[in-house]
Every structure is written in structure tokens, then in C-alpha cells.
Amino acid sequence: MTEEKQLIGFSFSAEGSEKFTSYNPSSGTDNPFSFYKATAAEADRAAEKAASAFPLYYRKTGKEKALFLEAIATGLIEAGGALIETCHQETALPPERILGERGRTVNQLKMFAELLREGSWVDARIETGIPDRPPVPKPDLRFMQIAIGPVVVFGASNFPLAFSVAGGDTASALAAGCPVIVKAHSAHPATSAIVGKAIQKAAKETGMPDGVFSLLYGDGQTTGIQLVKHPAIKAVGFTGSYKAGKALFDAAVARPAPIPVYAEMGSTNPVFVLPAAMKEHGRKIAAGYAASVTLGVGQFCTNPGMLFYQKDDQPDFTDWLKESFENTSGAVMLTPGMSAAYADGVEKNLQINGVSILAKGSTPERSGGHIVTPLLSYTDSQTFQNNPELGEEIFGPASMAVATNSKEEMLDIASNLSGHLTATVHGTESELAQYGELISILEQKAGRVVINGFPTGVEVCSAMVHGGPFPATTDSRSTSVGTAAIYRFTRPVSYQQMPQALLPEELRDKNSLKILRLVNGKRTENDID
Numbered sequence: 001m002t003e004e005k006q007l008i009g010f011s012f013s014a015e016g017s018e019k020f021t022s023y024n025p026s027s028g029t030d031n032p033f034s035f036y037k038a039t040a041a042e043a044d045r046a047a048e049k050a051a052s053a054f055p056l057y058y059r060k061t062g063k064e065k066a067l068f069l070e071a072i073a074t075g076l077i078e079a080g081g082a083l084i085e086t087c088h089q090e091t092a093l094p095p096e097r098i099l100g101e102r103g104r105t106v107n108q109l110k111m112f113a114e115l116l117r118e119g120s121w122v123d124a125r126i127e128t129g130i131p132d133r134p135p136v137p138k139p140d141l142r143f144m145q146i147a148i149g150p151v152v153v154f155g156a157s158n159f160p161l162a163f164s165v166a167g168g169d170t171a172s173a174l175a176a177g178c179p180v181i182v183k184a185h186s187a188h189p190a191t192s193a194i195v196g197k198a199i200q201k202a203a204k205e206t207g208m209p210d211g212v213f214s215l216l217y218g219d220g221q222t223t224g225i226q227l228v229k230h231p232a233i234k235a236v237g238f239t240g241s242y243k244a245g246k247a248l249f250d251a252a253v254a255r256p257a258p259i260p261v262y263a264e265m266g267s268t269n270p271v272f273v274l275p276a277a278m279k280e281h282g283r284k285i286a287a288g289y290a291a292s293v294t295l296g297v298g299q300f301c302t303n304p305g306m307l308f309y310q311k312d313d314q315p316d317f318t319d320w321l322k323e324s325f326e327n328t329s330g331a332v333m334l335t336p337g338m339s340a341a342y343a344d345g346v347e348k349n350l351q352i353n354g355v356s357i358l359a360k361g362s363t364p365e366r367s368g369g370h371i372v373t374p375l376l377s378y379t380d381s382q383t384f385q386n387n388p389e390l391g392e393e394i395f396g397p398a399s400m401a402v403a404t405n406s407k408e409e410m411l412d413i414a415s416n417l418s419g420h421l422t423a424t425v426h427g428t429e430s431e432l433a434q435y436g437e438l439i440s441i442l443e444q445k446a447g448r449v450v451i452n453g454f455p456t457g458v459e460v461c462s463a464m465v466h467g468g469p470f471p472a473t474t475d476s477r478s479t480s481v482g483t484a485a486i487y488r489f490t491r492p493v494s495y496q497q498m499p500q501a502l503l504p505e506e507l508r509d510k511n512s513l514k515i516l517r518l519v520n521g522k523r524t525e526n527d528i529d
Contacts, residue, residue, distance in 0.1 A: 272424065465482070
């Protein structure tokens with residue numbers, strides 16, 4: 001049995017007596033890895049080290065931080081098959097999926113490194129002074145984004161690489177100039193240990209300060225809350241359940257000095273199928289929807305959980321949905337708790353009068369593990385509107401088809417939706433124009449509006465928004481994917497009448513970094529005369 005310790009900066013620590021083991025959801029047995037849970041003293045030490053590292057780290061140049069991120073990416077590749085196999089043992093995810101996710105993790109680290117090398121992300125704004133302006137002089141003012149301070153990141157269960165120890169939250173926080181403490185997810189602690197050591201090694205090799213990164217094992221309700229409440233911590237990144245995310249948010253805003261929590265807490269990701277599209281492409285839409293719902297055993301943040309359509313416009317569409325879901329297959333979920341919650345959520349919905357099973361997928365014949373079966377339930381619009389709980393997420397390969405009677409009814413349902421990560425509309429070019437009001441409503445309900453596609457899967461790029469209105473997230477103004485994610489962990493500072501020698505290099509008259517700046521209202525890379 002391999003024993004893993006806390007990574008606190010460049011040190012290892014095992015002061016506690018309480019331990020837990022890694023679990024294999026596919027076989028239903030323990031893996032040969034055990035982990036010490038962090039003590040309160042260890043959590044405090046990690047926060048204190050991060051606070052000490054912050055003044056040194058955030059002043060590192062963009063190139064220096066880029067080299068650090070690139071070294072982490074290299075370390076993930078060098079971890080090789082051991083990382084893939086360990087992750088497979090802890091999650092039951094196929095090795096091919098894990099390889100793809102490692103590629104995404106590596107690429108997003110490199111994406112932020114490229115952003116740092118270019119440098120314009122600081123949003124430099126310069127208004128030069130006019131000393132003789134009547135009736136009062138205009139002061140010299142210069143503005144840019146700087147790092148907010150040490151950040152706590154909570155690893156996500158469903159993305160053990162891309163949204164975990166070296167995932168998007170960590171990458172964007174480190175890119176911003178913030179030291180990071182990761183609270184490892186208990187569903188993949190051995191995977192977290194491999195990645196954490198790669199980050200620790202990269203920090204040493206690139207000359208980063210001790211404390212720029214720490215990795216702790218423990219319970220969210222104890223270690224996690226303690227970190228969120230620590231005065232050295234200035235922001236939180238989280239992906240997980242509504243209950244856990246809301247608890248962290250409540251703890252953060254109740255502090256004497258409240259801090260922002262960027263919590264992504266789940267979403268049902270509604271899909272609307274308009275009449276003409278259903279008539280022209282109904283069978284294809286039904287097949288695509290079933291595939292999107294069940295992709296990854298329904299364990300992506302963006303699997304759609306609700307589909308709305310006007311039944312009378314294409315009676316065969318219901319049969320096509322049924323046929324498509326019957327061709328899907330179940331699989332093992334990430335944890336026993338998730339599979340139990342899935343079964344409970346499905347059962348609660350089916351107990352509501354007016355909700356029935358439209359179709360089930362097949363269940364693989366195998367021993368061990370916690371296998372779930374895809375399920376498509378069915379109801380009418382009145383039942384859906386009378387039972388708000390039907391709009392809540394069931395994490396896993398379950399979805400609900402809702403038959404509506406008119407365009408007006410569909411618009412009314414959309415208007416009463418809560419916040420979601422995505423909203424999708426299938427329609428022909430002409431009817432999309434006719435349903436402009438629906439698009440306008442969904443813009444207010446989701447962070448990403450998808451047309452004639454499916455939301456499962458998130459492109460990691462500068463134009464992506466992975467966020468949305470509450471309860472999908474705690475801050476709809478941000479994204480956790482893409483280069484704009486860096487702004488969750490920055491704050492603007494304005495320098496008035498600051499001498500050139502004391503200004504950050506990004507704001508000096510001589511634009512030695514050759515970044516794009518807003519100077520007296522115009523975008524330019526030129527020096528200031």
C-alpha cells in the first residue's frame with residue numbers, strides 16, 4: 001500500500017492520523033493507495049506559504065510564468081502511462097477518454113502560457129495627464145489587471161485532469177499570478193498525487209517561490225471550509241454539486257473580509273426543437289440528442305437534461321426519441337454515491353403524477369461496479385410547469401422530453417427557467433428568425449447558446465463561456481473555460497501620477513513588451529512620446 005502525504009509548497013507532510021484509501025468504481029474494490037487527511041495546522045501552513053509566495057510570484061514576468069505553465073504541461077506528458085492507468089483505476093473512465101482529457105489539460109496550460117507571452121490580457125489603459133487643462137488639471141492615470149492573491153481550487157469529480165489539480169482553475173489562477181492550493185477530490189486522489197508532484201517539480205525547476213502550489217487531501221466540510229475561511233485566501237474556484245458549492249459560497253461571503261467564489265454547480269442544459277427543424281431533421285435530432293445525453297455516462301457538466309418540442313407538429317418525433325434511447329448503453333459511474341444519487345433522482349421524478357418512462361437504454365452484463373442505465377422520461381408541459389423540481393439536474397444519463405402545445409407555451413417555459421450553462425435551439429434559418437424572442441430569453445438564462453448542435457463538450461478557446469446565471473454558477477459574469485477565465489483571479493488597479501520607475505512595465509511610456517494598450521482612447525502598441 002502506497003502512502004501519500006500533503007504537498008505543502010516544496011515539502012511533504014503527514015501530521016494527521018486519519019487516512020483513507022483510493023477506490024476503484026469498476027471493480028468495487030480499493031486501490032493500493034492510502035492518503036493522510038490534512039490537519040488544521042497543515043491547511044494553515046499551506047495558506048501561510050501561499051501568502052508568503054504571493055508577493056514574489058505575482059511580480060514574475062509573463063515569460064517566467066509561461067515557462068512554469070509549460071513545464072507543468074511537460075510533466076503531465078512525462079507522467080506517461082502511469083497517470084493514465086491510475087486515473088482509469090480510480091474513475092472507470094476509458095483510457096482513450098483520459099488520454100484525450102490529458103491532451104486538453106496540456107493544451108489549456110499552453111494556451112495560458114501563450115496568453116502570458118503576448119501580454120495584452122492585462123488590459124493596460126493609459127490616460128496621460130494634461131497639467132494645464134482648465135478649469136482643473138487632468139492627472140496622469142494608468143490602469144491594469146493584477147493578481148488578486150492566493151486561490152483555493154477544489155478538484156472536480158467528473159474531469160480528473162481537465163478540471164482538477166492542473167485543470168482550468170489552477171492554470172488560470174497561476175497565469176494571473178496567484179499561488180494555488182488544491183483540495184484534491186476524494187474520487188481520484190492517486191491521480192491528483194501524480195499531477196501534484198508534476199506541478200511541484202515544475203515550480204522548483206523554473207525558479208518559482210516555495211508555496212506557489214500546495215495539494216491537500218481531506219473532507220470538503222472540514223479542510224475545504226477551513227481554507228475558504230483563512231484570511232490569506234482571496235478567491236475560490238469550484239466545480240461540483242449545488243450543495244457543496246453553495247456551502248463554500250456561504251462560508252466565503254460570511255468572512256469578515258468576503259471573497260469571490262467561482263462555483264460551477266451543475267445545469268440541466270435545456271434543448272428546444274422548433275417545428276420546421278423537427279419535420280426536416282427530426283430523426284437526426286433525436287439520435288444526436290440521445291448521444292449527447294449519454295456521452296460519458298451523462299457525467300459532463302453540459303449533458304442536456306430537458307428537451308422541449310411541439311408534439312403535434314411531428315408525431316413521429318416521440319417514437320424517434322424512444323428508438324434512439326433504446327440504442328444507448330449504460331456504464332459505471334465515477335463513484336458509488338453518484339450512482340445512488342442518480343437512481344434516487346430518477347425515482348423521485350417518476351413518482352410525480354404525469355411523468356412516465358419513454359425509453360431505457362441497455363444495461364451491460366458484468367459483475368462489480370456501479371452501473372447505471374440511460375433513461376428518457378416523458379411528460380407534458382403542464383406537469384412540467386406545475387412541478388419545478390422536474391427542472392433540477394439529475395447527474396448521469398437521464399433526460400426528460402416535454403411535449404408542448406404551442407409557441408407561446410414554449411416561450412413561457414423558457415421564461416421560467418433558472419440559470420444554466422447552456423441552452424440549445426434546433427431550427428431552420430427562417431424559423432430561427434421567427435423565434436427571435438426565444439433566443440433573447442435564452443441569452444438571459446445561459447452562458448452559451450447553441451444553434452443546431454448539442455452542448456456536450458466544451459471547446460477550450462478564447463471565445464468560450466463556461467458559466468451561467470445562478471444556480472448554474474455563483475457568478476454569471478465569469479467563465480471557467482477559455483482565456484477569459486483569468487479575470488476571475490485578477491482585480492483592476494489604477495496608478496495616478498506614478499513615476500515611470502515605479503510603474504509596472506506594462507504601463508510605462510516605453511512599450512518594451514509591445515503589448516496592445518488603450519492610450520487616450522485609442523488601441524496602439526506605440527510608445528508614448
